[in-house]
Amino acid sequence: MQPMKKQFIVDTNVLLEDPKALLQLRNGAENDVFIPYHVLLELNKFKKDPRLGHIVSRVVALLAEHPDAFRILKAERIAEAFSSHVDNFILDEITASGIEKPILVTNDKLLQLQAASKGIDSEAYKESMPFKSEAEYYTGFTDNGTAPIANSFRWIEGRPVFHGPEGEKVVSYQHKAWGVTPRSVYQNLALELLTHPAIDIVSIQSEAGYGKSFLALAAALHLVLEKKSHQKVYVVKPMYEIGQKLGYLPGKVEEKMEPYTRYISDLIMKLHALRPANRLFTNPDVYPPQFDIKRFELLPLAYIRGMTIENAVVIVDEMQNLSRNETRALLSRMGEGVKCFCLGDTRQIDNPYLSQENNGLNWVVKKFKGSDIYAHLVLKGEKSRGPITDLVIKSGL
Template identity: 30%
Template sequence: MKKKYVLDTNVLLHDPECIFNFQDNDIILPAVVIEEIDEKKKNDDEIGRNARRVARILDELRKKGRLSEGVKLDGGGVLKVELNHRAMDCLRESFVDTSNDNRILAVALNLKNEELKKENPMPVVLVSKDVILRIKADSFGLAAEDYLSDKTVQYDDIYMGFSELKVYPSIIDKFYMEKGISLKDFIEQTGLGIKLYPNQYVILKDEFGSGKSAIARYDLNSDSLKQLIVPNEGVWGIMPRNVQQKMALDLLLNDNILLVTLTGRAGTGKTLLALAAGLLKTQDERVYNKLLVARPVIPMGRDLGYLPGDKNEKLRPWMQPIYDNMEYLFSGKKNMKIDDIIVGLKNIEVEALTYIRGRSIPNQFIIIDEAQNLTRHEVKTIISRVGEGSKIVMIGDPEQIDNPYLDSSSNGLTQVVETFKDQSLAGHVMLLKGERSRLAELAASLL
């Protein structure tokens, strides 16, 4: 059954192409939405770019006819800019404020009431990424939905990068003796019908309950389970403290895996492990010419406003978590201030993602911190900057998002994890156990 979808501004700003994702249903854009798009188009951030993209799409559709009368979409539906149905009478008893959200809600309610008077009414649905607006709509009996077309999977079902299997102890012994086992032989000997993604890890445990275990990584090229390549002495003084950290280091140190994604709660060691591996590969092994560390400039809580000083001084508060980890890693190597160390080492660069657009980055070990605050378009822009001979590591906690238009399922990091899990050049691990301190682990679990 065809429906009428009334779109909130934040849906268009989140995904400018969304109007083509509603199949043969009709799409209604309240006039206030066009006003809000116009206000955002001058921004120089992702929101501004998306606003300008929406404007271009609507201008192109305008060639098919008047938007206020409705134009046909390729999917069979009709797009219409709604100039009528703006009366606020349906809301005044509950919401007296004539805010833009209430104006959008009024249009949807008036359309619904008009449809109910027809012989074959079309359901009217308000689509918004604003939870409060959806709650308001529900209180009036109006159907309201989140925009879900960009969500590859719910966060609870996200690919973790590893699985656990119980096997005979003899198989674990053979794995250690032969330093690996072909997947065909493993399936024949265990009788397990398993499907593994490239570079997925398997924790082998003795099914009889002894402490015997092994960690293997599935290598697609050889179609076999291989041992991990984590140095016994650790990496830059960092020893993995749990199984997932061992897996993460194995991915980070494997030069054949060009895209690594690490997710996990605060304190699980994502940034520290990535920096340690990056320093080993650039400073010691010289596999890459430079270590580039970047993160989005998005504040947690109230913004600090304009900061004094030159570019480096302005960026310092945003990059301080990176410097903290660097200082910890260098503390055992050099008795110097971290600023002096980075200045002395010309092949370490700490940068804001604001300056990465348009660049080509060859032969570098690239770390993108706080990647959960990036959109799908932004991660595409970043990964497409990676040149020949470079490796990129994207890390973040999808449960801690400061971008108002993203959530744990629609953010760019989650999109990359799910999209690249079938690719042999990529690997992913979700870190589960916090290692920062007992208090940090308790806070991550309870708060």
Template identity: 30%
Template structure:
């Protein structure tokens, strides 16, 4: 049986091509949704871009027929703009205010009542990424769903970058003697290139080994780097050792790091970048950037020049640099950075559109990037550059992103089979016992 899907505004703003995702069913866009989309067209960010795109797309569909009637879609379904189901009569005692969300709910409710009155009425489903809209819809008897086709993974199964495997004592000994072991000798399982394998003794002894799958996916090799320290930073757990391996290797130009606050993502990436830029001279510059997702007023309301405007947003980066440079006095770090000239701390607003060769690039808080934004950034990376994307998918400030459809998760899942990339999820917090406890229970 075909269905009727009523789309909320946030679905269109998250994925402007979502109208083609409902197969041969009927898609209904309430008129109030068009009003909300129109109010976003002037935004100069991803939301504004998507609002302009969906506006043009609906205008093109207008050439195929009258929008208040059913217009056929390429997938066999139909789409229409709903103008006649905005009556608030049935909901006025429940939801007093005529907000846009409640007007969308009224459309879905009235369509549901209309279909229920038919002999062979269709199920009406409200599709929204707003949790409270779905809760209110359920309360008034309207079927509701989240929009899931934009998700990279269906559940909490984001690639971790490592796995544990039990092997015999003889195989562990062979690995240490040869510095590698063939995957076919220990398992019929397929591992991804650059995936870390923690090998443990099947008999339960304390013997273990850490290896990384080669670019062909045939052997598990011993780690190349076993640094005592990188710019004074030592790895404190096995995942940090994995991260440093990826950050220091020249044959892995794309590194993704995921972890909660305090797991050391930013500090490790900065230490590795400084070592390769300043000490080893492998890169011309170290560029550190993060997206600006305002939680109040936007950056333009802050006083001062660009550097003064950026400072509050980039302060977490400066905090880590102060630790690495062991600065004590106010202004000392700024003097050091000015004297070096090879470190740039920027907002992503200022690096998009650039071509960046011979750079070590760190993108912090990448979970707040959309798929399109992260694609734009990666396609700007020039020859002999290395880029590190890191963040916590569980800590997202973007209004239309979640742990499963953000740009960082997208890159992790799309590149996990590619030999040019490496990934690791950092698990243990090393900032302090209090910080780790807070990350776990709050």
């Protein structure tokens, strides 16, 4: 005897949390899936939301790709001016549908209670797969059995194997850059990419505390002051959070940026303590440090226009706050002899006009992935900058 088909009705929050929930619930053709008309209205509303619009686009694309995987419920009446009581209209659609034993799938606990009051069964969607940007989804590793991507890694017998410009090799050695010893295998692989002479642009994605800025600065000092393969270090930071206030701050550009780049100065001083980097400073005994602009310079994004950068290491920090146009304008400034490090976390976006998918870091991964001069890595590990940060990451705060 075949099990009876389940009749699932999907709420908006489920589709936004996991656009593929529709197919998961249908499970081939085992169950029937319905979408209330008011859910479509909610999706239409959210498509203009800068934080949700890209996810709505994925939901709509999946619906268009699988038109036979669901049916739309009819609405006897439409919520006026799209009121805040739209949940009541969704429940009315279910009641009027005549579906036998409908199950409303929603993660909204209040809606679950409302459904129960009308005799409608409900359950939470437990297999939620939160949206991941390309910068998170492509970790820099490829699966065994698939064609390797240029400058990617794979695990073979528990050891990381690098598919680099010289072919495949096991990374069984430990890097050290400007006195910095990697704290994890992922940090070691990051230094493999950051210091490789044939890789011109590297992007690093990670949550806070895994050391991407510290490693990038250590690699930059190694290349400029030790190997002398480059002449100067530039650190470019999008100043979006300052907005127009940047022009009203007193002093020179360095003084205007200082409150927003102090962490860079602190990291440089930490590296200076590990190994003296006197050539970076006009006076190494002054704090905040006064940098010799022949060797090290902090620049806001606005100052890049019109420049041609050559023979330098360029660190672009918090690249997730750059738009696609800003990213193009910045990277097109790079001339001969440039090594560029693009750092960021696509889940920590301050620019309200950008999303996890539509941001500079993610565009770099999407467009450059597979290039011979480009590499990407997602930093992770058991420990970050400290126990509190560890707890934040593990708890999902």
